[in-house]
Amino acid sequence: xxxxxxxxxxxxxxxxxxxxxxxQLKAGEVFGLLGPNGSGKTTLLRLLMGYLRPTSGIxxxxxxxxxxxxxxxxxxxxxxxxxxxxxPEMRGRDVLRFFAEVRGDRNFERSLQLARRxxxxxxxxxxxxxxxxxxxxxxxxxxxxxxPLIILDxxxxxxxxxxxxxxxALIREARAAGRxxxxxxxxxxxVEQSCDRVLMLKQGxxxxxxxxxxxxxxxxxxxxxxxxxxxxPEHLAPALKIEQAPGGQLTIxxxxxxxxxxxxxxxxxxxxxxxxxxxxxxVYDRFHTVEAA
Numbered sequence: 304x305x306x307x308x309x310x311x312x313x314x315x316x317x318x319x320x321x322x323x324x325x326x327q328l329k330a331g332e333v334f335g336l337l338g339p340n341g342s343g344k345t346t347l348l349r350l351l352m353g354y355l356r357p358t359s360g361i362x363x364x365x366x367x368x369x370x371x372x373x374x375x376x377x378x379x380x381x382x383x384x385x386x387x388x389x390x391p392e393m394r395g396r397d398v399l400r401f402f403a404e405v406r407g408d409r410n411f412e413r414s415l416q417l418a419r420r421x422x423x424x425x426x427x428x429x430x431x432x433x434x435x436x437x438x439x440x441x442x443x444x445x446x447x448x449x450x451p452l453i454i455l456d457x458x459x460x461x462x463x464x465x466x467x468x469x470x471x472a473l474i475r476e477a478r479a480a481g482r483x484x485x486x487x488x489x490x491x492x493x494v495e496q497s498c499d500r501v502l503m504l505k506q507g508x509x510x511x512x513x514x515x516x517x518x519x520x521x522x523x524x525x526x527x528x529x530x531x532x533x534x535x536p537e538h539l540a541p542a543l544k545i546e547q548a549p550g551g552q553l554t555i556x557x558x559x560x561x562x563x564x565x566x567x568x569x570x571x572x573x574x575x576x577x578x579x580x581x582x583x584x585x586v587y588d589r590f591h592t593v594e595a596a
Contacts, residue, residue, distance in 0.1 A: 305330045305452060305483050306351065311360035313346050320346040322507045323360070328485060330451065333478050335494040336487040337583070338504035339591055344487040345385055347504070348456050351485075352382055364452065381448035385456040385487075387434075387441040395425035395432070395440050402444040414447040417473070421466055435461045446473055453477060455486035459493060471497050491583040501583070503590060510590050521581040524555040524564075530572030539563060556581065 306328035313321045321343040328334050336344045349355045350362050353373025362369040364376045389398055399418065403411040418425055421439045429437055438461045445453060459467040467490065474484050474497045488494050494501060495515060503511035528551035535543060543564075544556040551574070557564055561578065568576070 304328060305332075305365055306334075306485065307361070307363045308347075308351075309361040311347070311350060311362050312358045313350060313355055314358045319507045321350065321504075324504075324509055326502055326509075326512070328483055330483050331478060331481050332500065333474060333484045333498045334486075335498035335501040336485070336504065337489075337491070337494065337501055337587060338487075339489075341506075342504040343507040344504055345456055346507070348382075348454055348485070348487065351454065352376070352380065379450055380452045380454055381445045381450045382453075383441055383445045383455045383458055385460075387437050389429040389437055389440060391430035392428060394428050395423060395436075398429060398440055399425065399444055399447075403447070406448055410447045410449055414443050417443045417447055420469055420473070435463070435466075438462060439466065442470060446477065451482055453482060453484045453486075455484065457488060458486055459488065459490060467493060491587060495583050503587070505590055511586060513586070515583075518583070518586070519580060520560055521556070521558050522561055523579050523581050523585070524553075524557070524568070525577045525579075526553040526555070526568075526571070526573055527551050527575040528553055528572050529574040533571060535564075535567050539567060 304327045306326070308324055308326050311321060311324040312319070324343070324347060326334075336347065338344050346355065350357055351364060351369050353369045353376055356370050365379050367375050367379075369376050390401070393401070395418070396415075399414040400411055403409065403414060415425075418439075421443060423436065423439045423443065425440075427436070429440065432440070438458075442458060445455065459470050462470065471493050474486075477484055478499075484497075498515055500512065500514050502509060532547060532553065534540065535545075542558055546554045548554075555564075
């Protein structure tokens with residue numbers, strides 16, 4: 304495993320910023336962190352970078368202790384923090400050249416290619432750039448680095464939808480090249496499009512983990528019946544969540560493929576039926592309805 308944490312915790316007096324977090328990431332995987340502000344996402348990323356000393360538990364990257372061997376860890380990681388700070392008097396082109404030379408991996412030409420894809424004006428000084436433009440400079444510097452692991456903290460928070468889509472494409476290209484990407488995000492649609500797995504945090508605790516290809520097979524069926532409801536066959540019933548409401552309204556959630564249900568559904572007196580994927584939004588709302596409100 305490229306990343307491993309075991310019962311990882313970080314406490315500040317009475318505040319549990321992260322509590323008992325256990326996860327594993329293999330090489331070539333895109334992994335998303337979800338949760339509202341203050342849920343522990345950034346704390347987890349900073350622990351992995353060795354910027355914070357854990358209160359308890361283990362954090363390792365490529366078998367190295369993230370805190371005690373942080374210098375070696377940093378050689379394997381390209382990291383985008385949540386707050387971008389760049390040299391204010393340097394032009395965008397010079398910033399990218401600086402990071403390429405510091406890393407010594409001769410990726411400056413790659414940086415220029417990515418800058419063109421993100422429609423970035425490198426002739427401007429960073430002090431004259433908008434927040435979104437600074438974010439793009441930092442993203443280019445990180446994504447062009449030749450490291451096996453990329454860690455991104457809210458990488459698209461200040462970007463418009465078109466550029467967000469391009470960043471998603473770059474993340475998928477990095478995965479195709481065998482790199483591992485770990486990123487936090489509030490944009491559920493880009494997580495669904497890019498990630499292989501997700502982990503959801505709430506108040507510093509892991510409340511949900513999911514392989515997304517499995518989530519995509521889950522559906523919710525809304526139906527209106529013109530007659531009496533007939534219970535599903537015994538071999539289907541244990542996996543289904545069924546809710547009935549007045550007026551013949553019926554809601555069914557299924558965790559697996561739809562095809563086994565279709566035969567049974569065809570026997571019901573259906574007046575209207577609508578089938579939709581459950582998706583991350585429904586899962587997120589299940590755990591964070593109070594925060595969302």
